[in-house]
Amino acid sequence: MSKLNVAILGSGNIGTDLLFKTLHSPLLTCAYFIGRNLASPGIMRASSMGIRVSDRSVEAILQEPDCCDLIFDATSARDHRYHWSLLEPLGKRVIDLTPAKVGTLCIPAINMRECLACANVNMVSCGGQTSIPLAYVLGQIHPVIDYIEVVSSIASRSAGLATRINLDEYIETTEDGLRHFSGCRHVKAILNLNPAEPCINMQTTISAKIASPRLGELTAAVQAMVNTIQSYVPGYELIVPPLIDMQRVVMMVRVRGRGDYLPAYAGNLDIINCAAIAMAEAYARESMADLTTAERMSDVHATNPH
Amino acid sequence: MPPILISDSTLRDGNHAVAHQLTAPQIAQYARCADAARVPIVEVGHGNGLGASSLQVGESALTDHEQLRIAREQLSHVKLGVHIIPGFATINKDLAPALALGVDVVRVASHCTEADITQRHIDYTRSQGKEVYGVLMMSHMAPREILVEQALKMESYGAEGVVIMDSAGAYLPVDVAERISALVAALRIPIGFHAHNNLGMSIANSLTAVEHGATIIDGSARGFGAGAGNAQLEVLVAVLMRMGYATGIDHYKLLEAADLAERELIPSLPTISSLSIVSGLAGVFSGFTKHVVRIAQTYQVDPRDVFFELGRRKVVAGQEDIIIEVADTLAKQRKDPA
Numbered sequence: 001m002s003k004l005n006v007a008i009l010g011s012g013n014i015g016t017d018l019l020f021k022t023l024h025s026p027l028l029t030c031a032y033f034i035g036r037n038l039a040s041p042g043i044m045r046a047s048s049m050g051i052r053v054s055d056r057s058v059e060a061i062l063q064e065p066d067c068c069d070l071i072f073d074a075t076s077a078r079d080h081r082y083h084w085s086l087l088e089p090l091g092k093r094v095i096d097l098t099p100a101k102v103g104t105l106c107i108p109a110i111n112m113r114e115c116l117a118c119a120n121v122n123m124v125s126c127g128g129q130t131s132i133p134l135a136y137v138l139g140q141i142h143p144v145i146d147y148i149e150v151v152s153s154i155a156s157r158s159a160g161l162a163t164r165i166n167l168d169e170y171i172e173t174t175e176d177g178l179r180h181f182s183g184c185r186h187v188k189a190i191l192n193l194n195p196a197e198p199c200i201n202m203q204t205t206i207s208a209k210i211a212s213p214r215l216g217e218l219t220a221a222v223q224a225m226v227n228t229i230q231s232y233v234p235g236y237e238l239i240v241p242p243l244i245d246m247q248r249v250v251m252m253v254r255v256r257g258r259g260d261y262l263p264a265y266a267g268n269l270d271i272i273n274c275a276a277i278a279m280a281e282a283y284a285r286e287s288m289a290d291l292t293t294a295e296r297m298s299d300v301h302a303t304n305p306h
Numbered sequence: 307m308p309p310i311l312i313s314d315s316t317l318r319d320g321n322h323a324v325a326h327q328l329t330a331p332q333i334a335q336y337a338r339c340a341d342a343a344r345v346p347i348v349e350v351g352h353g354n355g356l357g358a359s360s361l362q363v364g365e366s367a368l369t370d371h372e373q374l375r376i377a378r379e380q381l382s383h384v385k386l387g388v389h390i391i392p393g394f395a396t397i398n399k400d401l402a403p404a405l406a407l408g409v410d411v412v413r414v415a416s417h418c419t420e421a422d423i424t425q426r427h428i429d430y431t432r433s434q435g436k437e438v439y440g441v442l443m444m445s446h447m448a449p450r451e452i453l454v455e456q457a458l459k460m461e462s463y464g465a466e467g468v469v470i471m472d473s474a475g476a477y478l479p480v481d482v483a484e485r486i487s488a489l490v491a492a493l494r495i496p497i498g499f500h501a502h503n504n505l506g507m508s509i510a511n512s513l514t515a516v517e518h519g520a521t522i523i524d525g526s527a528r529g530f531g532a533g534a535g536n537a538q539l540e541v542l543v544a545v546l547m548r549m550g551y552a553t554g555i556d557h558y559k560l561l562e563a564a565d566l567a568e569r570e571l572i573p574s575l576p577t578i579s580s581l582s583i584v585s586g587l588a589g590v591f592s593g594f595t596k597h598v599v600r601i602a603q604t605y606q607v608d609p610r611d612v613f614f615e616l617g618r619r620k621v622v623a624g625q626e627d628i629i630i631e632v633a634d635t636l637a638k639q640r641k642d643p644a
Contacts, residue, residue: 149361151627156420164422168396188360191393195419195447196620205627207361240631245604248361252631 003029004284010074011035011042020260027284096122099173108278109133109228124177126268127152130204139182146209153192155199158266202255202267232278309552311522313347322353322532326366337380339563349387350377357395387411392423415441417622418448421456428463440465446476450488467496475504475586479514490519498522501537504586508537527567533592535576540564588617605633
């Protein structure tokens, strides 16, 4: 069975962890690992594993558009907007891990099918991948929600310089995603960095103000959603099931990473990459299904002399 | 002796003591008195600063906008200040509107090891021509070398001073002395100190800071602030006067402001409760107290155990949601002592 060829744009922590996850995938092959500096740790690592590398950023793909079917963009929001202006005319599918929000907001547990039809999908944010599915469940069960608040605490070591500089964008992107998928207009996202050693796992609390919460129904639906997420994020765990505290619904999850390239405590980075891989694998399955259909069609033509 | 710049946290840290429920008349009355007393900076807002009104740390009775507008109307001789923590507040949603309302001084705060998240907020404030300070919260959790490294980052971003906060009231004077000395030696900009009184050290620690070169000190009327409260402002200024430090404050008027605060703002005067002592010993943020008391009662666990467990986990300010999980865990352990 042939695999889907992917290129990874961006050789930082996210890009390198994506490379490891791609290598573990039965449906994906990393055809090209692209950064800006051949001496960067990510590029050196990829190169040592026999992966084809380039330091020419998006130019590498423009020069050889057939090198891949799908591109992960793990650079920055500003770079992504530029990359997309060049990649869109080539008809490439792009999974965007930056907060650029050019494409359709993508949470695999919620809208994978819708995203299959989109050339550019945006993976929202790490906190978004963690909390939005649960906010979505809240919105599915309660027609009216007054307010949703999401607080994530992550290990300081898991927040690189780009995350730190882009904290405002993280908050705004996560809030946009929460509003979009829950239908609740009044939302707030908060992020804490905790430097404790040993490093803490990512932990996220979702609170909501709901006039008449349906706790029994919610608990079952939350558990079902957690099971779905666990199918692509094994370290996703509900540590406090929905409860009522001070007339508000509260639940808490912890995300432990798979420890592919990044350490296991960096569940915040792991989850957005797991979600991106889940989406890429869905594309891969779809394009293989198309291929199979096309092959069957050509078989029909081959055996039919008319 | 250098003059000491006093920043008054009554209308900001004091908000912690009343679950962020300060009212419009309270803010107006105190701001008017502080203006009359010429307290150089009057901080106003939610206890955790701009954009912090939330289920996580408590919802304010008034919006940031309302609080700042009310205070602004009363302040004509002194500066209006805000506290802001990146991660809670953003430039677009919170800081830019606050500056548009006439805020003069912005104190951009982070946990003591995370100064790089303050870069954009400091930079933005400078670009708008306003006065900006860096604040390192929970500073007892980092050794002096780390504090110096973090404070130097804030200096490089354009901060005009760096204030370290003893957010848990955990310091003894010897701790303050070594940290302030190191900071004063390493930085070119003024250094400040913000005390909490959990171990009864707030005035002593503030004086120690001044004696080791700090030139910015925070205080609150009657100590009105989170947990056991802050350095009691009118005492602090009196002691500084006795020692010959200039603050530019009219002490008679300051005493009147403190009397008004006691009468109009403070439902019960700050005291070092048993739980405040535990919070100081555990090194947990003073602002957690009200949440810990409530949640410990719900889960029928000892609030002291909750504090010590939070301390063991090294939680930072803003992680109030962990209290529920800790109380839940302690309750389960009690049921199932395996």
